[in-house]
Amino acid sequence: MRITILTTGSRGDVQPLIALGQGLKQAGYRVKIATHDTFQVMVQHHGLEFAAIAGDVQALMASEAGQQMLKSKNPIYLIQQYARMVKPLVIQAMMDSWAACQDSDAIIFTATAVWGYDIAEAFGIPCFFASLMPQTANPDFPYPSVSPDLQLGRVLNQWSYPLLMEAFGTVFRQPLNQFRRSQLQLPPIAFGTIYRRIERTSTPVLYGYSPIVVPKPQNWSDHHHVTGYWFLESTTDWQASQALLDFLTAGSPPVYIGFGSMGGGDATQTQMILDALKQTGQRGILLTGWGGIAQTNLPDDVLLLNSVPHSWLFPKMAAIVHHGGAGTTAAALRAGVPSVVVPFFGDQPFWGDRVMKLGTSPSPIPKAQLTTERLAAAMTTMVTNPVMQQQAKAVGATIRAENGVQQAISVIERDLATSKYRFAQCV
Missing domain, CATH: 3.40.50.2000 (Glycogen Phosphorylase B;)
Incomplete structure (x- = not known):
């Protein structure tokens, strides 16, 4: 058929x-x-x-x-x-x-x-x-x-x-x-x-x-x-780069930041993200799409990626910052890691509200209201709140089953x- x-x-x-x-x-x-x-x-x-x-x-x-x-x-x-x-x-x-x-x-x-x-x-x-x-x-x-x-x-x-x-x-x-x-x-x-x-x-x-x-x-x-x-499993022929593997083993689990097909912002917004990471003492992985950014502009504790399967990367993160697309939200929940949504439009605020009510996420931060201080506060909550971390693990286990x-x-x-x-x- x-x-x-x-x-x-x-x-x-x-x-x-x-x-x-x-x-x-x-x-x-x-x-x-x-x-x-x-x-x-x-x-x-x-x-x-x-x-x-x-x-x-x-x-x-x-x-x-x-x-x-x-x-x-x-x-x-x-x-x-x-x-x-x-x-x-x-x-x-x-x-x-x-x-x-x-x-x-x-x-x-x-x-x-x-x-x-x-x-x-x-x-x-x-x-x-x-x-x-x-x-x-x-x-x-x-x-x-x-x-x-x-x-x-x-x-x-x-x-x-x-x-x-x-x-x-x-x-x-x-x-x-x-x-x-x-x-x-x-x-x-x-x-x-x-x-x-x-x-x-x-x-x-x-x-x-x-x-x-x-x-x-x-x-x-x-x-x-x-x-x-409906998860698409990583293909067996995908291999992480040596730079990515080295970065992951060089320190504590990083915070992932990526906005999918929404792209990124200008250099000022990129700096806001970097400042939030520095303020919270977190290492970071950024997905490309951010305007005015290149690997040479980044500190040693931040890595830039073109693309990587979420199913492989997300479980290795301390926290996830994303736009709230349905697919990325699903991958973050499945990974069992706290996440925060920065919604741009459409159904993204809906998913941000859902994961907050599930107890796996701080309150969403609308794109227009994103600041270094608000993002830093959300990062701190995700990496230090044991109740949220445990809830994320429990929800992840349910979804994986x-x-x-x-x-x-x-x-x-x-x-x-x-x-x-x-x-x-x-x-």
Whole structure:
């Protein structure tokens, strides 16, 4: 059986889907990942077929428009800016996905590749909605891009999901209806139904995060599955550099600081990080992306890295400072090491709030409020608080005992074997 996974975004968005695809392949399925060209080597390195989808989200985020978007706390503005950036690419991305799915028996799609639902409808084949954050309405907490500081109450929490999901869906509605009519020979869909139809048809939903971090809300149905994280294990051919190995053995465990696809800041911000490390007496490992930084500018107790598997590095750290992307948050929790989130935008404040409430992290420090003093205080807490350290170890042990990929595969196999897929026309 052939399964195509449609996903777009940064590495943190794509890598867990590669892990899921790898698990499906090991279970006997033929798996193709359709995503951006930048991930072709990574996909094929893990033994999966690859198909290209137009766009490069990481490049968009690095653009002037992307950087302006990162500075906003308004979810509506974020949607508007995202729409402006991706609109020229959407039709081509849909056509690329259509080509990738020609030999598919089932499709797994994400929110930013929601046209996977439409392609499955045209072919009359099963489909699954996959997400790394909660996207189903519930009264317990608002949509993850809403500030956790807002106390909306249960009714508004519930309504925040269809309002923001369908607002995001307006990015795709016009090109999607054009795609449905001209390519799929399907009628157009009504306003405000792009994501709601997933619920109306009880399409299986796979959530790739741990129930210990976000328990399944009681109002969710049997077709919503919180499986646990989808971790991509380090490949056996990866080797740490001698410089990294020497640095790790030269002193106490360092503090990791990296902001993933968010990139870094200017030289002033870099100096802020270095000052916090010096103030707390901590050694540090910095991930590249920081503006105005080079190894020759760093003290001997700070090492600059281009990239390294989180699963290998994080357990060796004293503490972790990161942007709060879903994937990095998962890796930090799994490592059993205290971490603090410096959220930039989107769902990152949500994850920062979650790990704080779990007791594995100090309060998150929003990017705009990052100072040497606040970062130094968070570092001190992480490396000296035994209660937090023990809680991080306990949560890490629980997450390592989960097998999110296998849980997701069990759901997929059960639905493929028992379900009849009928696509309701949302007109």
